[in-house]
Amino acid sequence: MSAPTKYVYSFAEGSRDMAALLGGKGAGLAEMTRLGLPVPPGFTVTTEACRVYLRTGQEPPELGVEAARALADLERAMGRKLGAPDDPLLLSVRSGARFSMPGMMETILDIGLNDDSVTGLAKASGQQRFAWDSYRRLVQMFGRTVMGVDGDLFEAAIAEHKAGRSTTDDHDLDAAELAAITDEFKEIIRRETGGDFPQDPVEQLTRAIRAVFESWNGERARVYRHREHIPDDLGTAVNVQAMVFGNLGADSGTGVAFTRDPATGARGRYGDYLPDAQGEDVVSGVRDAVPLAELGRLDPRSYDELGEHLHTLEAHYRDLCDVEFTVERGTLWILQTRVGKRTAEAAFRIAHDLREESVITADEALNRVDGAELTRLMFPRFDIRPTDVPIAHGVAASPGAAVGAVVFDSAEARRRAAAGEHTVLVRRETTPDDLPGMIAAEAILTSRGGKTSHAAVVARGMGKVCVCGAESLAIDPVARQFTTSSGVVVHEGDVVSVDGTAGTVHLGALPLTASDVGRSLETARGTGPLTEAVLQALSHADSVRRLGVRANADTPEDAERARALGAQGIGLCRTEHMFLGERRALVEAMILARDDTAREAALAALLPLQRADFAGILKAMDGLPVTIRLLDPPLHEFLPDRTELAVRLASAVHPDLHDRELLDAVERMHEQNPMLGLRGVRLGLAVPGLVAMQVRAIAEAVAERLGAGGEPCAEIMIPLVGTVEELRQARAEAERVLAAVADETGRELGLPIGTMIELPRAALTAGRIAEVADFFSFGTNDLTQTTWGLSRDDAEASFFPLYLEKGIFDVSPFETIDREGVGRLVEMGVEAGRAVNSRLQTGVCGEHGGDPQSIHFFHHAGLDYVSCSPFRIPAARLEAGRAALADTTGTSDSR
Numbered sequence: 001m002s003a004p005t006k007y008v009y010s011f012a013e014g015s016r017d018m019a020a021l022l023g024g025k026g027a028g029l030a031e032m033t034r035l036g037l038p039v040p041p042g043f044t045v046t047t048e049a050c051r052v053y054l055r056t057g058q059e060p061p062e063l064g065v066e067a068a069r070a071l072a073d074l075e076r077a078m079g080r081k082l083g084a085p086d087d088p089l090l091l092s093v094r095s096g097a098r099f100s101m102p103g104m105m106e107t108i109l110d111i112g113l114n115d116d117s118v119t120g121l122a123k124a125s126g127q128q129r130f131a132w133d134s135y136r137r138l139v140q141m142f143g144r145t146v147m148g149v150d151g152d153l154f155e156a157a158i159a160e161h162k163a164g165r166s167t168t169d170d171h172d173l174d175a176a177e178l179a180a181i182t183d184e185f186k187e188i189i190r191r192e193t194g195g196d197f198p199q200d201p202v203e204q205l206t207r208a209i210r211a212v213f214e215s216w217n218g219e220r221a222r223v224y225r226h227r228e229h230i231p232d233d234l235g236t237a238v239n240v241q242a243m244v245f246g247n248l249g250a251d252s253g254t255g256v257a258f259t260r261d262p263a264t265g266a267r268g269r270y271g272d273y274l275p276d277a278q279g280e281d282v283v284s285g286v287r288d289a290v291p292l293a294e295l296g297r298l299d300p301r302s303y304d305e306l307g308e309h310l311h312t313l314e315a316h317y318r319d320l321c322d323v324e325f326t327v328e329r330g331t332l333w334i335l336q337t338r339v340g341k342r343t344a345e346a347a348f349r350i351a352h353d354l355r356e357e358s359v360i361t362a363d364e365a366l367n368r369v370d371g372a373e374l375t376r377l378m379f380p381r382f383d384i385r386p387t388d389v390p391i392a393h394g395v396a397a398s399p400g401a402a403v404g405a406v407v408f409d410s411a412e413a414r415r416r417a418a419a420g421e422h423t424v425l426v427r428r429e430t431t432p433d434d435l436p437g438m439i440a441a442e443a444i445l446t447s448r449g450g451k452t453s454h455a456a457v458v459a460r461g462m463g464k465v466c467v468c469g470a471e472s473l474a475i476d477p478v479a480r481q482f483t484t485s486s487g488v489v490v491h492e493g494d495v496v497s498v499d500g501t502a503g504t505v506h507l508g509a510l511p512l513t514a515s516d517v518g519r520s521l522e523t524a525r526g527t528g529p530l531t532e533a534v535l536q537a538l539s540h541a542d543s544v545r546r547l548g549v550r551a552n553a554d555t556p557e558d559a560e561r562a563r564a565l566g567a568q569g570i571g572l573c574r575t576e577h578m579f580l581g582e583r584r585a586l587v588e589a590m591i592l593a594r595d596d597t598a599r600e601a602a603l604a605a606l607l608p609l610q611r612a613d614f615a616g617i618l619k620a621m622d623g624l625p626v627t628i629r630l631l632d633p634p635l636h637e638f639l640p641d642r643t644e645l646a647v648r649l650a651s652a653v654h655p656d657l658h659d660r661e662l663l664d665a666v667e668r669m670h671e672q673n674p675m676l677g678l679r680g681v682r683l684g685l686a687v688p689g690l691v692a693m694q695v696r697a698i699a700e701a702v703a704e705r706l707g708a709g710g711e712p713c714a715e716i717m718i719p720l721v722g723t724v725e726e727l728r729q730a731r732a733e734a735e736r737v738l739a740a741v742a743d744e745t746g747r748e749l750g751l752p753i754g755t756m757i758e759l760p761r762a763a764l765t766a767g768r769i770a771e772v773a774d775f776f777s778f779g780t781n782d783l784t785q786t787t788w789g790l791s792r793d794d795a796e797a798s799f800f801p802l803y804l805e806k807g808i809f810d811v812s813p814f815e816t817i818d819r820e821g822v823g824r825l826v827e828m829g830v831e832a833g834r835a836v837n838s839r840l841q842t843g844v845c846g847e848h849g850g851d852p853q854s855i856h857f858f859h860h861a862g863l864d865y866v867s868c869s870p871f872r873i874p875a876a877r878l879e880a881g882r883a884a885l886a887d888t889t890g891t892s893d894s895r
Contacts, residue, residue, distance in 0.1 A: 007049040008066035010073060011042055016317075021046050023237030025096030028337045035316060037309055037334050041077045042091075042241030043070035045209055047098065050235035053213045064206075070240075071205070078242050083112035083201025087124040090134070090243040093208040095215060097236040100338055102457045103432040104224045105215040105236055106145045108208040109278065110138035110243060114199040122175075130248055132178035133170075137278065139185040139197055142204065146211040149192045157184050171276070205240070212238045220432045227439055227462070229810060244333045246326040247278050251299070254279045254326045257292055257306060259314040262322070262342045262460060263396060263451060265349025265529075269293075269310060271323075272450040279324060279335065288469060289450050295327075302332045313337050318359050319368070320350050341461040343398055344373035345530055352533030362540045363885050369537055370882065371852040371875030376400065376463050377534065378521070378871065380512035382499050388506055391484045391496075394445070394470030396503030397456035402443035402465040403497045403509045406490055408477040410437025417441070424496055426482060428475050430455040438464065443498040445505060447473045447482075465500035473505075521874050522564040538566070538874060541881025547858065548865030549876045550625070552845060554578065556616035559626075562870040566877050569625035569713070570617065571777060571867020572845035575694060576633050578613050579606075592661050596688065603693040610697035611704070618705050618712040625713045627777060627845070627867075629756065630694050632719040634679040675782075675791070680720025680756075681730050695734045699741035699749050706747050717777055719756040724768040727755050731772055754841070758782035763825035770833035770840055777867075778826050780846030780854075784813050787822050814847065817854040827861050834862075843867055852879040859883035 014022045014030025022030060026044035033039050045067065052060045075081050080089035090112040095105035113121065113135045122131035144151040158170070158181055165172055173181070186197045198204050215221060216236045225232060246254035257271035272289035274281055275298060296303040306325060309332075313321040322340030326333045342350065351368035354360045360368070382388075382401045404422035407413045410433070413423045417440035425441035427434060429448040438444055438458060443465035446455045450469050459466030472485035480492035490496065490507065497510040516527055517534055526532035550571035551562030559570060579587045586605050593599035618626055649655045649663060684691040698714050705712040716734055721727045731753050742749045754775030757763055763783070766776065785792055792814050803809045817823050826844070833840045843865040848854040850868030855876055858866050860883070868876050 004062065005048060005060070006066070007046050007060055007063045008070045009044050009046065010070060011039060011044070014044065020098055020234075021048065021237070023047055023096030023098055023239070024100055024338055025094065025336055026237045026239050029239060029241070031316075032313070032334055032337055035312060037312070038332060040242040040244050040333055040335065041074055042239060043067075043074065044096070045238040045240070047235040047237045050213045050216060050237065051233070053210070054216065054235060059210070067205075067209070067240075074240075074242060082205070083114060083117045084120060085116040086120045088112050088117040088120050088201075090121070091205060092239075092241050092243050093205065093212060094239045094241070095212045095236045096239050097216070097230075098234050099228070099230050100341060100461075101221060101224050101228075101230070102341070102461065103454050104221040104435070105218065106212050107280070108138070108141045108145055108211070109280065110134045110141075111204045111208055112201040113138045114201065116199075117201070125245075125248060127248060128175035129178065130245070132175045132182060133247060134245070136178050136182045136185065137280075138204075139182055139189070142197065142208070143185060143189045145215070146207050147189055147193050147195070147197075149189055153188050153192065154185055157181060157188065209238050209240070212236060220435045223435055223439070226804070226807075226810075232807070241335070244326045244328045244331075244335075245278070246274075246328060247276055248329055249276055251330050252276055252326075252328050253295070253298070254281070255289070255292060255295065255324075257310060257323045257325065258340055258451075259310045259321045259323075260346070260350055260353075262320060262340050262346050263399060265320075265342065265346035265353070265533075267353065269307060270451065272453075273298075279326060288448055288471065291450075299327060299330065302327045302330065305332050309334055315359075318354065318364075320346070341457060343460050344376040344463060345399055347373050348377070348533040348537060349529055352529075352536055355536075363544070366537055366540050366544075366878075366881055367885060369878065371855070371872075371879040373463070374517075374534065374537075374875045374878055375872065377517040377530070378515055378874065380518075381501065381515050382497060382506075382510045383513035384499075384502075384510070388510060390499075390504035391486070391488055391490070391507050392467075392470040392473050392505040394447075394467040394503050394505070395450050395456070396499075396501055397451050397453075397468045398444075398459040398464060398466035399501035400443075400463075400465040401497070401499055401501070401510075401512060403495065404442045405493050405495055406482075407437070407441070408475075408480050408492055410434050410440075412492070413437035413440040424498055426473075426475060427455070427477070429453065430458070438462065443467070443500065445470060445473075445496075445498055447471055447475050459500075465498050467498055467500055467503050467505060470505060521566075522561070524564075534874075538877055541878045542566070543881075544884045545877065545880035546884050547855070547863065547880040548843075549873055549880060550627075550843065550845075550865050550867040551870050551873055552849075552867050553617070553870060555613075556620045558870055559617050559620035562873060563621060563624070565870055565873040567624075567870065567873050568865070569627075570621055571627050571843050571849070571865060572717075573617060573626060573628045575610070575613075575629060575631055578610060579631075583609060590687075590690075599687075600689055603689050607693050607697055610694060611700045614698050614701035614714070615704050618701055618714060619710060621713075622705070623711040623713065625715055627715040627717050627754075627775075627843075628698055629717040629719050630684055630691060632680050632683075634675070634677055634683070675785075681718050681726045682720065684718070684730055684733075685726065691730060691733050692737050695737040696741060698751070699738050700745070702749060702751065703741060703745040703747040707745075715752045715754065715775065717754055717756055717775075719779070720758055720782070721755045721769060722759045722761045724765065724772060727769055728772050752841075756845070757826075757829050758786070760787050760825055763829040765832075766829035767832035767836045770836040773833070773837070773840065775841035775843070776829060776833055778829065778842070778844040778846065778863075780817060780822060780826070780844055780848045781814070783825065783846070784818065784822050787818070787825060788813060816851050817848045817857050819857055823857055823861070826858075826863075830862055841865075850876050855879040856883040856886065859886075 011029045011033040016027050016031040019027040022044045082089045090110050093108045118135045122128045140154045143149040246252045253275040255273035261270045271292035273295045274289040320340045324336040347369050351365040355365040404424040407423045413425050416423050423441045424443045425437045426445045444455050446468045456468050473482045475482040497506040520531035526535050548568045550569040551567040552572040553559045553562050553570050554577040590602035702712045718730045738749045752774035754773045756779045757776050758779030830842050842863045845867040849866035850872030
């Protein structure tokens with residue numbers, strides 16, 4: 001008989017290894033308790049209890065008994081009773097999911113206060129104002145979070161009292177005023193809900209735990225989980241903890257500290273401290289905190305003790321730690337620790353530095369960074385000129401450069417983003433309700449808060465540019481404008497540039513320049529701590545990865561850049577891009593040809609141009625493989641638009657004969673679904689001489705490079721094969737041309753000939769196709785379209801957003817490989833192909849070749865290489881290394 005499920009754990013019973021059950025926060029509290037740090041005692045209600053509640057609508061029957069027992073133990077440890085009328089024990093109730101979701105779920109503080117115990121708290125603390133401020137906070141939090149009252153009603157009431165005192169600071173309200181506000185809050189609750197604020201402390205606790213459970217499925221939590229790809233079925237733990245108070249006067253306060261700078265990764269203590277305040281005041285940003293170092297002046301003993309605890313935690317977790325703390329009348333308490341969220345820049349620097357300090361291994365350092373972060377570091381930055389004077393300065397909370405139209409609320413940010421416009425969300429301070437707008441915007445700008453405010457923490461986690469605490473800005477969300485200290489008024493829709501690295505805001509769109517990381521990657525030389533960290537991570541990734549990384553490149557210039565960024569060849573050279581511009585006329589001549597002679601003349605004119613293209617690319621990639629795809633798209637794409645031609649002919653006084661011939665050709669070649677029509681190998685077999693011309697151009701370019709002393713490694717790829725017989729006939733023609741050029745030039749031209757697997761039938765019959773193929777390259781763009789039976793362009797413009805919102809898709813199958821469907825076809829194709837041809841080379845050249853998650857799949861599927869755009873090559877190299885580590889460590893990310 002199995003042991004009964006346990007739903008409540010005291011902090012002393014847990015550990016960091018129990019994060020799935022206790023949540024990240026609960027596991028951190030347990031671990032700190034084990035380490036002997038000054039943690040206020042408490043207990044954690046498990047994620048399993050939450051899952052039961054969400055599944056059944058009821059708490060597990062055992063939960064009430066276990067929670068009561070844990071509460072009694074807590075009361076004994078503290079020597080006080082919950083909500084006692086003389087010296088009450090008060091509790092905080094906080095969410096704590098497996099993965100950090102800052103501010104997305106609920107917190108209720110000061111549980112246990114009521115009309116009687118508030119008097120006892122006042123007597124025990126000797127502070128009437130403190131007691132009534134705490135009671136006011138509880139009623140406000142409980143009313144909004146547990147009872148569903150619109151939070152704006154409470155804010156409006158307190159704002160009216162502050163206006164009556166001609167102040168904007170809650171601290172200017174005395175005990176009598178706070179008592180009056182508390183009564184007003186209770187009346188608001190009664191009016192809005194028809195019920196009273198509960199006076200029973202146990203009822204408060206029970207309902208608060210239930211409200212935290214329910215907040216797991218709140219809108220902002222669901223939006224955040226979707227963006228961060230956090231599963232919906234994990235549930236949240238609930239942490240119940242004895243309250244300690246930072247709002248007891250000048251010898252008290254609260255803050256957030258980091259063991260290293262989460263924005264840059266620099267060594268040293270960083271954070272914010274707010275004297276005479278509760279923790280929520282720091283995180284919300286409603287009051288401007290002072291730098292953490294100021295605590296050293298205000299309370300040297302607490303500051304030194306905090307430093308010791310920070311050192312202990314970083315040494316224990318071997319990573320950047322984010323720590324929340326409270327000083328209560330000179331006594332330091334640690335309320336939370338977690339491995340801190342960080343910017344991409346900080347991630348690379350911290351991993352590098354910890355490796356250099358021998359705290360972690362090279363493998364662990366590589367697992368602390370990822371390709372998405374590296375890609376962000378390659379984005380351009382502002383090219384600041386001496387004349388570019390900022391209109392505001394603030395805290396550089398999350399680095400990067402962003403340009404956009406100013407918006408003042410989440411709805412407007414989303415509306416403009418949906419229309420394709422870049423925006424900057426401007427708020428006094430952000431709250432969790434602003435999350436949809438923060439996701440939609442390019443940058444976040446606030447006039448309040450610091451590096452630990454909600455805006456800063458969430459922006460860093462999302463990789464968004466953020467400047468906080470730009471105090472000189474007077475933000476008026478009602479008038480939809482803000483005013484700078486110099487009197488400049490910026491209205492909604494005006495364009496600003498936000499520099500999250502420098503912490504500045506500029507009017508208008510500043511010019512961009514290449515990032516230092518991007519330049520260093522092309523030269524393979526570090527220019528500072530960040531670029532050296534990136535290069536070290538890539539070097540280690542290259543040393544451990546099995547998967548090759550090639551580039552999708554169609555010009556010598558792209559090939560050169562790809563090689564500089566570390567490409568090991570070209571996995572996809574698209575020849576259709578070589579038929580555009582001035583050459584389009586030659587393609588038109590081939591299409592309009594009335595006989596073989598005219599068509600051969602057009603092809604002969606294209607031949608030297610194609611040969612020069614290939615020679616340039618082979619030179620740039622000398623010694624590395626270059627996979628050249630023969631013409632793939634339908635020919636109508638090289639002709640003018642049908643409607644445009646018809647209008648031109650109809651409006652012309654003397655219609656042009658060439659236009660008439662073009663229109664006839666367009667109408668003759670019209671297809672209902674051209675992407676599934678005459679294209680790829682079908683086009684090569686249907687248009688005499690087309691394959692021969694392209695193969696001859698490749699062969700002659702190879703011969704030319706051999707004659708110049710080069711080492712060309714061209715590979716010929718035949719697209720859109722659905723049956724082995726198509727490939728057999730196309731290959732026969734290609735081999736005939738290769739043999740002819742070899743005879744003409746006296747050069748050995750044994751070029752590999754393979755195919756692109758981009759149709760489900762090709763994957764299913766890969767064993768047959770491999771009989772005549774030297775290599776497979778999986779074209780996952782079309783393979784996804786044909787497997788799903790949808791058009792990417794049409795789907796993304798119509799129902800994809802709805803599917804993502806409803807959770808039908810976690811992520812677009814065109815961004816990350818659909819492992820169950822498309823991925824299974826890839827695996828089947830590789831397995832069947834290699835069973836027939838053990839030397840078969842396999843790669844992928846669709847957009848998935850540069851996607852970090854997809855690269856891990858391709859590694860485990862046994863492909864030889866991925867191919868992606870030049871810009872994505874460094875990230876692909878990094879992820880290929882991380883994928884290799886996953887084989888030995890069983891994980892691809894230690895965070």
